[in-house]
Amino acid sequence: MTTTADSVTGTPVAIGTRGGPDQPTLRKDTWWVEPVVTVAVLTAFVVYSTWAAFVGKDYYAGTAFGRDLISPFYSPCIANSCVPGSHSFGTLPFWNYSPALLILIFPLGFRLTCYYYRKAYYRSFWWSPPACAVADGHRSYSGETRFPLILQNIHRYFFWILLIFNCILTYDAVLAFRQPYVVNGVEHSHIGISVGTVVLVANAAFLWLYSLSCHACRHFCGGQVKSFAKHPTRHKLWKFVTPLNARHMRFAWISLFGVAIADLYVRLVASGTIHDPGFHF
Amino acid sequence: MADAEDKVTMRVWRGDENGGEFTDYVMPAVEGEVVLDVVHRIQASEAPDLACRWNCKAGKCGSCSAEINGLPRLMCMTRMDTLPEGQPVTVAPMKTFPVIRDLVTDVSFNYEVARTIPAFEPGPEPEGGYRMMQVDVERGQEFRKCIECFMCQNVCHVIRDHEDNKPKYAGPRFFIRFAELEMHPLDVNDRRELAHDKGLGMCNITKCCTEVCPEHIKITDNGIIPMKERVVDARYDPVAWLGRKLTGRRKKTAEEAAAG
Numbered sequence: 355m356t357t358t359a360d361s362v363t364g365t366p367v368a369i370g371t372r373g374g375p376d377q378p379t380l381r382k383d384t385w386w387v388e389p390v391v392t393v394a395v396l397t398a399f400v401v402y403s404t405w406a407a408f409v410g411k412d413y414y415a416g417t418a419f420g421r422d423l424i425s426p427f428y429s430p431c432i433a434n435s436c437v438p439g440s441h442s443f444g445t446l447p448f449w450n451y452s453p454a455l456l457i458l459i460f461p462l463g464f465r466l467t468c469y470y471y472r473k474a475y476y477r478s479f480w481w482s483p484p485a486c487a488v489a490d491g492h493r494s495y496s497g498e499t500r501f502p503l504i505l506q507n508i509h510r511y512f513f514w515i516l517l518i519f520n521c522i523l524t525y526d527a528v529l530a531f532r533q534p535y536v537v538n539g540v541e542h543s544h545i546g547i548s549v550g551t552v553v554l555v556a557n558a559a560f561l562w563l564y565s566l567s568c569h570a571c572r573h574f575c576g577g578q579v580k581s582f583a584k585h586p587t588r589h590k591l592w593k594f595v596t597p598l599n600a601r602h603m604r605f606a607w608i609s610l611f612g613v614a615i616a617d618l619y620v621r622l623v624a625s626g627t628i629h630d631p632g633f634h635f
Numbered sequence: 636m637a638d639a640e641d642k643v644t645m646r647v648w649r650g651d652e653n654g655g656e657f658t659d660y661v662m663p664a665v666e667g668e669v670v671l672d673v674v675h676r677i678q679a680s681e682a683p684d685l686a687c688r689w690n691c692k693a694g695k696c697g698s699c700s701a702e703i704n705g706l707p708r709l710m711c712m713t714r715m716d717t718l719p720e721g722q723p724v725t726v727a728p729m730k731t732f733p734v735i736r737d738l739v740t741d742v743s744f745n746y747e748v749a750r751t752i753p754a755f756e757p758g759p760e761p762e763g764g765y766r767m768m769q770v771d772v773e774r775g776q777e778f779r780k781c782i783e784c785f786m787c788q789n790v791c792h793v794i795r796d797h798e799d800n801k802p803k804y805a806g807p808r809f810f811i812r813f814a815e816l817e818m819h820p821l822d823v824n825d826r827r828e829l830a831h832d833k834g835l836g837m838c839n840i841t842k843c844c845t846e847v848c849p850e851h852i853k854i855t856d857n858g859i860i861p862m863k864e865r866v867v868d869a870r871y872d873p874v875a876w877l878g879r880k881l882t883g884r885r886k887k888t889a890e891e892a893a894a895g
Contacts, residue, residue, distance in 0.1 A: 374728045374740075375648055375657065380705030382722070469840055469860055476839045483792040486843035487706050487730075490796035497793060497837030504836070507871040510864070569856070573864035581820035583768030599856065 378489035385485035389478035396475065399614060403427065403458065406617050410452035413617070414440040415550065415624040417541060422532040423550040423630070425620040426557055426613045427454045430522050443522070460519060461613075464512035469569045470606045472506060510570040520561050527551070527558040533634050548632025550623060557609075557616040564609040567598035643715065644723040645673055647685065651736045658682075659723065664715070670726060671699050671710035674738075686737040694849055697784030701738050702727040707786040707847045729789040742785050748805050751833070752812060756824040771820050777857060778815035780850040781808060787844035787854055793837050804834035807844035811858035817865060827869040830862050838863075 379385070406413075406427050413428040415421045416439040424431065430443040433453035449456060465471050476482050481491030498506050530551040534543040565571065576592025579585045598605070623630045643664040646657045660677045671689055678685050690696040692711045699710040704718060704725050718724050732740035757765060787807040788794070794801050805813075810830060817826035840863075844854045852858070868875045878884075 374650075374655075374702075374730050374734055380702060380725050380727055382704060382719075382725075472839065473841050476841050482839060483796065483841065483843070486790050486841075486846050487702065487795075490792045495793060495797045495800065495837070497834075497839050499834075499836040503839075504871075507863075507867045510867065510872065569860045570864060573861060577861050578865060578868060580818070581768075582770045582774060583820070589770065600853075 379485075379487055381485070381487060385488055389481075389484050392474050392478035396478070399610060402614055403617075406621070407454035407458050408452055410435065410454070412621045412624040413437075413454070415620055415630065416440070417534045417536055419623060419626075419630065420533050420535055421548060421550055421623065421630055421632075422529045422534055422543075423554060423620045423623060424526050425454075425617040425624075426523055426526070426554075426561075427458060427617045429526050430457070432456060457519075460512065460515050464509070464516045464565075465606070465610070467506050467509035467512055468606065469509070470603045509568075510574070513565065513568050513570040516561075516565050520558065520565055523554075523561060524558045527554040530554040533632070544634035546632055546634025548630045550619060550630045551632065553616050553619045557612045560605060560609040560612045563598060564602070564605040566595055567600075567602040567605050569599060569602070571595055572599045643673065645677060646723040646725045647674070647677065647682075647738070648727040649682075649685070649737050650734065652734055655734075655737075657725070657727075666716075668715050669711055670701075670703055670708075670713045670715060670718075670724065673715065673724075674710060674726065686735070686739045688739045695782055697782035697849075700729055700784045700786045700789065702729060702789075707790045709784060709786075709849050712849060729785070731789040731791070731795045732785075742788075744801060745783070745785050745788055745806070745808065748809055748833075749812075752805070752809060753824055753829065755816060755819065755822055757821040758823045765821055767820060771818075774818050775815040777852055778811045780852055781811065782850060783808065784849060786847045786849065790843040790847045791838075792841070792843070793834070793839075800834070800837065804837050805830075807838070807854050807859060809833065810835060810838065810862055811852065811854055814858040814862050817862065825869075827862070827865045831866050831870060835859070835862055835866055 406425070413425040414431070414437050415423040416437070422439075424440055428436075428440065431437075431440040431453045432444055432446050433449040433451065433456060434445060434447055435450055436445065436453050446456070477484055482495065483490045498504055531545055531547065532543045533546040533548070534541050536542070572592065572595045575595050576582065576585060576588035576590075579588055582589040582592070619630075622628045641664045642661050645660045645662060647660060649655050649658045660681050662673055662676055662680075665672070665676075671687075671692060674685070674687050678687070687701075687710070688698045689711065690698040692699075694709055694712040697709070700707060701710050702708070702725075703710065703713050705727075707729065710726070715724070726738065728734050728738045729740045729742075732742050732744060735741050785808060791806055793804050794806060810833075813826045813830040813833075813835075816822045816824065817830070838859055840855055840859060842855045844859075845852070845856070848854055
């Protein structure tokens with residue numbers, strides 16, 4: 355047994371010769387399935403969303419289809435190239451590339467710094483570690499103490515920005531109840547429900563659940579207070595988001611699939627590949 | 636677990652700091668046993684010199700931590716009938732700590748880290764004595780369930796796979812100790828800086844500590860991540876920094892609080 359000094363207090367810390375079997379892992383179960391599935395799904399999503407972001411078309415199904423559906427990848431549509439009617443919140447005149455490239459950086463940043471996704475990609479992509487009690491894939495390790503991983507600490511700012519996006523996507527979901535049509539050159543609209551409406555409403559709902567279940571949200575709601583008794587309102591908020599937080603992983607995956615499905619569905623409708631079934635009142 | 640003759644093969648690591656190997660013991664399978672029962676029967680019959688640490692046999696003392704089929708578990712709480720049938724049951728010592736002999740490891744690393752953590756530090760006692768509301772008492776109860784089996788420390792890859800990190804990393808067991816004290820309304824020490832200094836930033840929240848905890852403490856979600864967020868408040872968040880500058884609010888040190 356040898357000792358070395360603790361870097362902060364100078365207290366000796368035991369560092370002995372490790373015994374036990376010298377093997378990367380003794381596990382014989384299928385621990386590798388989870389990282390493999392995670393890599394497959396996240397890679398598929400990245401490939402699809404990159405293609406969808408760069409393609410720059412078929413992201414809005416408007417009056418020509420009797421619908422008002424916009425892909426979540428392209429909302430808010432603020433580029434010069436946005437098609438008419440696509441829920442513009444103003445236009446950036448200098449941006450002539452795909453509108454999605456302006457937008458996706460924020461959801462991407464939120465998910466990249468999310469405490470759940472960090473676990474998922476540290477395990478599956480970085481093998482640090484690939485699974486519990488399976489050897490780390492790297493010789494040295496400094497965690498999130500240095501650049502660039504120290505930037506994970508800005509997660510809370512992406513959380514606040516995502517709340518704005520959630521409001522916009524909720525607005526889109528409400529507008530999806532519109533079914534516009536043109537008579538004598540004048541646009542009118544019915545109020546109705548289509549599959550596209552349900553898809554966008556579900557997408558917005560799951561994005562809200564994912565955001566509200568975020569650990570940073572739980573911290574702001576009440577996690578940061580020293581005494582719940584002195585902050586009863588924040589305690590109530592904390593009690594509201596805590597059960598959501600326990601399901602953060604589930605909402606992270608569902609909302610990920612949700613945005614991809616919503617984009618794909620709008621794309622299929624906007625390109626005329628499928629008809630969006632629905633009815634109006 | 637049991638073959639056609641109702642036997643079970645226990646593959647137990649035997650050795651000390653100089654090395655060792657797995658030894659197979661074929662034992663009669665007995666219904667309702669846990670791994671520790673079989674290890675005790677090995678001691679009583681085939682290997683009286685087999686070393687293992689145990690105490691309560693009820694999952695409350697945290698003594699019999701080992702790696703069963705490669706996963707950190709309490710031997711006394713792992714039923715034999717939950718392990719795959721027809722395969723040897725591997726029992727090895729905890730990997731992160733130095734082996735003394737066979738299944739017994741030297742966990743003094745944890746006690747030495749514990750000594751470096753300042754104890755509960757209340758401010759000056761107000762007239763009428765210290766008071767806490769029940770809701771604040773309940774908040775830290777989860778962390779007090781810890782039985783100090785040190786399986787979270789063992790499975791944490793920060794020190795399991797990187798021995799050189801031990802001097803600068805307290806580990807999940809002590810991060811929930813920081814969380815418990817930081818969330819205690821009467822504790823005046825700034826645990827955020829202490830946790831940061833003891834390597835909280837090295838944790839990459841892969842949650843293995845939570846997965847192996849026999850007390851089902853949500854170590855990562857309820858302890859480490861809330862502490863990380865508090866450290867962000869204290870060190871990394873420019874808006875929080877500006878807020879403190881504008882309002883002049885900051886947490887008192889223990890000495891300042893004691894001085895009133």
